[in-house]
Amino acid sequence: MxxxxxxxxxxxxxxxxxxxxxxxxxxxxxxxxxxxxxxxxxxxxxxxxxxxxxxxxxxxxxxxxxxxxxxxxxxxxxxxxxxxxxxxxxxxxxxxxxxxxxxxxxxxxxxxxxxxxxxxxxxxxxxxxxxxxxxxxxxxLQVSQEGRFILQFLVQLILTILSNTEKLSCIPIHGIQSVGTAATNMCIVASGGAEAFYEMGIHCWDIAVAAIIVTEAGGVLMDVTGGPFDLMSRRIIAASCTALAERIAKEIQVAPFQ
CATH class of the missing domain: 3.30.540.10 (Fructose-1,6-Bisphosphatase, subunit A, domain 1)
Structure with a gap:
């Protein structure tokens, strides 16, 4: 067809x-x-x-x-x-x-x-x-396989940057970085350059395009609360595997963004 x-x-x-x-x-x-x-x-x-x-x-x-x-x-x-x-x-x-x-x-x-x-x-x-x-x-493209073993995050922090950085520091992390836009950061996850990205307060046009690039490269999308990803929710975790996305959601434990 x-x-x-x-x-x-x-x-x-x-x-x-x-x-x-x-x-x-x-x-x-x-x-x-x-x-x-x-x-x-x-x-x-x-x-x-x-x-x-x-x-x-x-x-x-x-x-x-x-x-x-x-x-x-x-x-x-x-x-x-x-x-x-x-x-x-x-x-x-x-x-x-x-x-x-x-x-x-x-x-x-x-x-x-x-x-x-x-x-x-x-x-x-x-x-x-x-x-x-x-x-x-x-x-x-193929997401990194390291997320199952050694965790390196590419993180863009918008809200409660200090507290969330401290929460994520309990996970063995190679580095916390942000060099691009939301879309290009997600593409770096898709290419295996980093294992995860999350952001809150983001708009659908910032992430919709890169979202399919992440999933088609073998990655996963999740709401920062741990629930299913919603394109219109203005929050996202993009990660190389489900276990890693769930760990991020668990550690930051954010309230739903309004």
């Missing part, structure tokens, strides 16, 4: 590279920053330019599909929906920290069908298609 969404994925790969070139070029110039709700809630002219380019291109090619862009309030329906983050890591982009990415995902019946994360400065392309595996620049 033909894959009904493969053409969409191929188009997403093309769009991600085109958008990434715009973001990469913009890093060389003055960044026009627009404050939104607070000094840490930022958007740039490049965000807006890339978002407009992506949405208009998708609407022209697939007029019946929905779009859910970063910053938009909305709910997922059963209709084919593109989830877009034109610059994943806007704050890093503003400070010219090079780990920024373009993320494009596709959801049908509220399930992620494919995802593309393009780390444009590094020229790294992560892709995944449901039941067809995850890839980095065309090479198949």
């Amino acid at each position: 033909a894959d009904p969404w493969q053409e969409c994925m191929d188009y997403a790969v093309t769009l991600a590279r085109q958008a990434g070139e715009v973001v990469h070029d913009a890093l060389k110039n003055e960044v026009n920053v627009i404050l939104k709700s607070s000094p840490v809630d930022l958007v740039t002219a490049t965000d807006q330019k890339v978002e407009k380019m992506l949405i208009s291109s998708i609407k022209e090619k697939y007029p019946s599909h929905r779009n859910l862009a970063a910053g938009e309030k909305g709910v997922l329906t059963d209709n084919p929906t593109w989830i877009i983050d034109p610059i994943d890591g806007t704050t890093k982009f503003v400070h010219r920290f090079p780990f920024v990415a373009v993320s494009i995902g596709f959801v049908v019946n509220k399930k992620i069908e494919f995802g593309v994360v393009y780390s444009c400065v590094e020229d790294k392309r992560y892709t995944a298609r449901k039941r067809k595996g995850a890839f980095y620049n065309g090479q198949k």
Whole structure:
């Protein structure tokens, strides 16, 4: 049976590279920053330019599909929906920290069908298609097997950073690191560069695309409370194995994020 969404994925790969070139070029110039709700809630002219380019291109090619862009309030329906983050890591982009990415995902019946994360400065392309595996620049990805034996975490801490770091320090950890955006950090887990990542207060467009890359690479997703992962819950553990994800949830013992 033909894959009904493969053409969409191929188009997403093309769009991600085109958008990434715009973001990469913009890093060389003055960044026009627009404050939104607070000094840490930022958007740039490049965000807006890339978002407009992506949405208009998708609407022209697939007029019946929905779009859910970063910053938009909305709910997922059963209709084919593109989830877009034109610059994943806007704050890093503003400070010219090079780990920024373009993320494009596709959801049908509220399930992620494919995802593309393009780390444009590094020229790294992560892709995944449901039941067809995850890839980095065309090479198949596999999560690390070390999580079952030696634990090394890639952790992005948003809330109660000190207390949660202390809680996790009771586990034998090689290191706690955060160098990229939520999407690129999750892709590092998928590639075996780290065994786990967790974050709270995150939005669906920050993690939806990379979520399928983690699972297709053999990893697992879990709510930070230990329950099933919910794309709209704004919290996530991404890990190389279930036992490791459960251990993180047990140690941090957080209340549900509101």
